Amino acid sequence: MMSKILVIDQDKRPLNPIHPARARQLLSHKKAAIFRRFPFTLILKESHPDATVSELRLKIDPGAKHTGIALVNDANGEVVFAAELKHRGFAIRDALTSRRQLRRSRRNRKTRYRQPRFLNRTRPKGWLAPSLQSRIDNIKTWVKRLRKFAPISAISQELVRFDMQLMRNPEVCGKEYQQGTLAGYETRQYLLEKWSRQCAYCGIKDVPLQIEHIHPRAKGGTNSITNLTLSCEKCNLKKGTKNIKDFLKKDPKRLEKILKQSKQTLADAAAVNTTRFALLEALKATGLPVETGSGGLTKFNRQQQGLEKTHWLDAACVGISTPKLIIKGVKPLLITASGYGSRQSCRTDKFGFPSRYVPRNKLHFGFQTGDIVKAVVTKGKKVGRYLGRIATRSSGSFNISTKKGLVQGISHKYCKHIHKKDGYGYIA
Structure with a gap:
């Protein structure tokens, strides 16, 4: 089985995706033409008003840098289309920082006595930073496009959640919530993302990892997320209740890296956490029924079916509606959000002065x-x-x-x- 080809009829209504061999046959007999290259879509030259259409479910696994997209037939579990969308949120953030620096430098040179105006701008309700809004806009764009070329009847979205306040300060809520499975699950998932799914002390991957206190609890260490890391069983037993500075005194570079990384927040998790409900409202605005699922359910579905961890496979496993998936021959379309270029009227040198x-x-x-x-x-x-x-x-x-x-x-x-x-x- 191969990835299916999207098809629309003469009136531009979406039909059932077809096998690539059938698509080549239609093109060679001139019964269809190429309507769009990305995603590859054919348009039939004859209308088929009586054609039966199988409804598909659009599944989305949103992330800060990449979003997985999959079209799944709920009836037979066939994945007919898959894509991985790479966002440009961090590039937008860097571009805005650069623009702000150039603007301040220019105003300092040309209008040194200009009154500050930072208090005369109000933001509308639900406002998001441009770097975050771009992620939602990218997904909305592709939902709209795919609805034109495929018979989509429902949407599934993963609601990824990291409770930042709870992990930072475990005393913020009641004892039952602190020690519940949700709090433990969120902490572990957060640490896996933050420490790149490897032992902080030896760097080994693909082994069972344990949650480790950087500053031992026996010597006054806390359960704060900034005092937690991941280690393999061997390193955890070897470190025991030693101070990390004593344990890594022969490896000062790794010690410096661990201490520095422990204080950093997880920017990717914060970005997803901020945009998840705004994306949910945008998907509901399409008028289609929207199913939501947790990251834990996605992981459970993927492991139950023995699938590897990729963005598009995670998307295919989102939600309780996930059937037994047929993924043989599916090759995802890799999409990179590049934007439409810059609106600068001139380029600048490294000092911020106009150059051309x-x-x-x-x-x-x-x-x-x-x-x-x-x-x-x-x-x-x-x-x-x-x-x-x-x-x-x-x-x-x-x-x-x-x-x-x-x-x-x-x-x-x-x-x-x-x-x-x-x-x-x-x-x-």
Whole structure:
């Protein structure tokens, strides 16, 4: 079994996904045409009003850096489409920091006596930082796209939760909640993410890990999350009640790394924790029934079926509705949120001073930077076929980034659109 191909009819209504062999047959007999490259979708040239359509469930496993997406047929457990969406939230955060620094420097030079205006801006209810809002917008975009090309009737979302306040201060709530299985589960999952699922003392992976107190409880250590780490059984027994500085006195670099990392918060967990309910409301706004599941249920479903841990398989295992999955031959589409470029009117050097002008016109000869094109060059020094993303120039001489490298100086006359720029990069 292979990954299915999405199909829409002549009226652009989604039909059942089909086998790649059937898709090749339809294309060779000219009964269908390529409607979209990413995700690969065919449009039939004849309408089929009586065609029966099997409903699919869209499953989403949201994360700070990557989000898993899967289309599952609940009736037979077949995964018909899978994707892994890479977000650009941290890139947006860094870009905003850079812009703020440049703006402050410029205002300090040019309008030194300008009155501060940081108190005259109000934020609407439910406002999220741009780096967080972009994650929700990316998922909303792909939910909307997939609904156009697949008969989706329900959505499942994983509600990932880390109770930061409880882990930081175990005395914040009642004794029963502190010692319940939920508190222990959240602490362990948080530590697995924070310490990269490996022993903090020897770095070994893929072994049972134990929760370890950096500063031993026998010597006054607390249960605060900043005093917890993960270690293998061997290192845990070897350390015992020793002070970490005595235990790692022969390895000062690792000691410094552990002490530094123990004080850091888990930025990824905080990002997911902040956006999970905003994403849930956005999914409910589609009008489809939305099922929610916990991270523990996702892990249980995945382990029960003996599946490896990947973003798209985690998505396929979200929710109590998960059937016995059929994943043979499924290859996920790797999607990277790249944005639409910068709106800066000029580029700056490393000191923040203007260095060169940026043209405002982005479209040249019907092409813009970021489009995926196919160029068939028939004469000159660069005869051949090239497929990749282009960087345009007003002269009409484009650069094409192919799998084999950068090809410069290809005329726009040889270029043909494969997929227009849409703010995302793809690896099929």
